[in-house]
Structure formats: C-alpha cells, structure tokens
Amino acid sequence: MTVLEVICSLIGWFCLYLVFCWTFSQRGPEWNCRLVTFTHGVLIVLLTAYVVFVDGPWPFTHAGTENTELQTLALAVCLGYFFFDLGWCVCHRTEGAVMMAHHAASILGILLALSMGVSGCETCGVIFGSEITNPLLQTRWFIRQLGLYDSLLGDAVDLLFILLFAFVRVGVGTVMFYCELTSSRTSLIMKLGGVVMYGLAWVFMVDIARFGYKKSRAKYKKWKENHKCKEKSAGVVKHQS
Numbered sequence: 001m002t003v004l005e006v007i008c009s010l011i012g013w014f015c016l017y018l019v020f021c022w023t024f025s026q027r028g029p030e031w032n033c034r035l036v037t038f039t040h041g042v043l044i045v046l047l048t049a050y051v052v053f054v055d056g057p058w059p060f061t062h063a064g065t066e067n068t069e070l071q072t073l074a075l076a077v078c079l080g081y082f083f084f085d086l087g088w089c090v091c092h093r094t095e096g097a098v099m100m101a102h103h104a105a106s107i108l109g110i111l112l113a114l115s116m117g118v119s120g121c122e123t124c125g126v127i128f129g130s131e132i133t134n135p136l137l138q139t140r141w142f143i144r145q146l147g148l149y150d151s152l153l154g155d156a157v158d159l160l161f162i163l164l165f166a167f168v169r170v171g172v173g174t175v176m177f178y179c180e181l182t183s184s185r186t187s188l189i190m191k192l193g194g195v196v197m198y199g200l201a202w203v204f205m206v207d208i209a210r211f212g213y214k215k216s217r218a219k220y221k222k223w224k225e226n227h228k229c230k231e232k233s234a235g236v237v238k239h240q241s
Contacts, residue, residue, distance in 0.1 A: 002076055002114055009080020013040065017084070031145070033088050034138050040081045047074045052121070059125035059176065064185025067113065067120030072169035074124050078131075079110045102200050106130070110121035110194045119190045120178055126197060129176070131167045134163040155219075162212050169201050 013036055046232040052059060054072050067075075086103045089095045093156035095103075106127075140157050143149050177198045180186050 002072055004084075005073065005076035005087065006114075008081050009077045010083050010191050011080075013081050013084040017088075029088075030094060031086070031091060031142075034141055035137075036081075037085065038135055038138040038142075040078075041131050043139065044074070044078050044081070044131050045128060045135070047077065048124045048131070051124045052128055054106065054218055057121050059122040060179045061178055063122040063180050063183040064119050064190070065121060071120030071124050072114065074127070075110050075114055075120060077109065078127055079114070082107045082110070098200070098203055102204075103198045105200060109190075109197065112189060112193060114191075116187065116190075119186060122176065122186070122190075124192075125176055126173075126194075129173050130201075132168055133161055133165045136164065158212075158215065165205065170205050173201055174197060 011051055017032055017036045020035045021029070023203065024032055024035070051068075051070050051074050055068065056062075057065060082103055086100075086107065089103070090098065109123060109126070113119045136157055140149070140154070140161065143154055143157065148154065180194045181191055
C-alpha cells in the first residue's frame with residue numbers, strides 16, 4: 001500500500017509538471033519545475049504541520065515511535081516528489097553536489113522511516129523544518145526572472161528566508177537533533193541520518209550567512225554612495241542660491 005502511495009505521488013507530481021509545461025509553454029523547463037517545487041513546498045508544509053502540531057505525536061518527546069497512517073501518507077507524498085525532482089535534476093543537470101546530496105539523504109531517510117515503520121514523527125518534523133523555507137526560495141527565483149528582485153520585495157523575501165532558515169532549520173533543528181540522538185527508541189541508522197541532515201543544514205547556513213553578509217555590505221555601500229550624491233547636490237543648490 002505504501003509503495004502504491006509513493007508511485008501515485010510520483011505520477012501526480014510528474015503530471016502536474018506536464019500541466020505547467022502546457023500552461024506556461026513560453027517558459028523554460030526550470031520555470032515549470034520550480035512551480036512544482038513551490039506547490040510541493042506549500043502542500044507538504046501544511047500537511048506535516050498538521051501531522052506534527054495537531055495529529056501528533058510530538059517529535060521532541062516521541063522520536064522513534066511507530067508511524068501513524070497520516071505520517072506514512074505525508075512521507076509517501078514527499079518521497080514521490082523527491083524522486084521526481086531528483087530525476088529532473090539529473091536529466092537537466094541544474095544542481096550542484098551539495099543539493100544532490102541533500103536530495104539523496106532526504107530520499108534515504110524517508111525510505112528508512114517507511115520501510116522500518118518507525119520514526120515517522122521526527123521525520124515529518126524534519127521535513128516541515130526543511131521545506132518551510134522552500135516556497136520563499138522559489139519566490140526569490142521567480143521575482144528574479146520577472147525583474148523584480150532589486151526592490152523592497154526582493155529584500156523582504158531574502159530577509160524572511162534568512163531569518164526563517166536560521167530560526168527553524170538551525171535553531172529548532174538543533175533541538176530536534178539533540179532529542180533524536182538522546183532517544184532510546186530511535187535506531188542507530190536513523191541517528192546517523194540525522195547527523196547527515198543536520199550537517200547539510202549547517203553547510204547551507206554558512207552559504208546563506210555569506211550571501212547575507214555580501215548583500216548587506218553591497219546595500220550599505222550603495223546607500224552611502226547615494227547619500228554622498230545627495231549631499232553634493234544639496235551643496236551645489238545651496239551655493240547657486
């Protein structure tokens with residue numbers, strides 16, 4: 001039954017990609033693939049949020065427990081998407097080694113949780129934390145393509161993405177990682193998977209921090225230059241008057 005759910009999920013995401021390709025035929029394949037990614041990000045965040053915060057159990061206290069039906073469904077939907085996205089990335093060669101490693105680790109972790117029938121609650125928690133920033137990441141790419149990135153909208157999206165990534169994926173993720181490592185119910189292989197995912201989160205965090213620093217520095221330099229130009233203009237007007 002779980003295998004069937006994963007296959008249906010894979011077919012569903014691929015069909016959605018074809019619908020986007022037909023609807024936005026003037027756009028390139030990456031545009032349509034990112035639309036699928038954005039849709040998956042919103043859907044899986046809502047689904048795993050319900051699993052974690054409403055349906056339960058709480059992943060910080062019940063790591064390693066038996067999977068519920070809703071957890072299994074959420075994992076199957078997510079796994080089908082990752083199979084689709086990994087296949088697309090391999091065919092189009094758009095991602096680097098770090099992102100491909102993230103995809104492979106995510107697929108392996110979900111496969112383990114589904115095959116063993118345990119650790120679904122913390123796996124859903126990790127998916128929620130990992131995917132909550134994804135819609136913002138895709139929004140950033142879309143506004144760049146539309147020429148709207150160098151604006152207040154672009155700055156707001158970048159700032160929200162950085163803050164959300166740091167707070168959820170690194171901050172809350174550290175607590176989740178600790179709970180998983182100290183849980184007596186969690187298997188060793190799932191703990192090793194947690195180490196890999198946590199390490200990748202920090203690799204991304206370092207890259208994001210560098211990006212944030214460079215952008216902030218460039219913004220400050222531009223503001224300083226504009227301020228000097230205004231002062232010179234004001235001085236010229238004052239001198240002429």
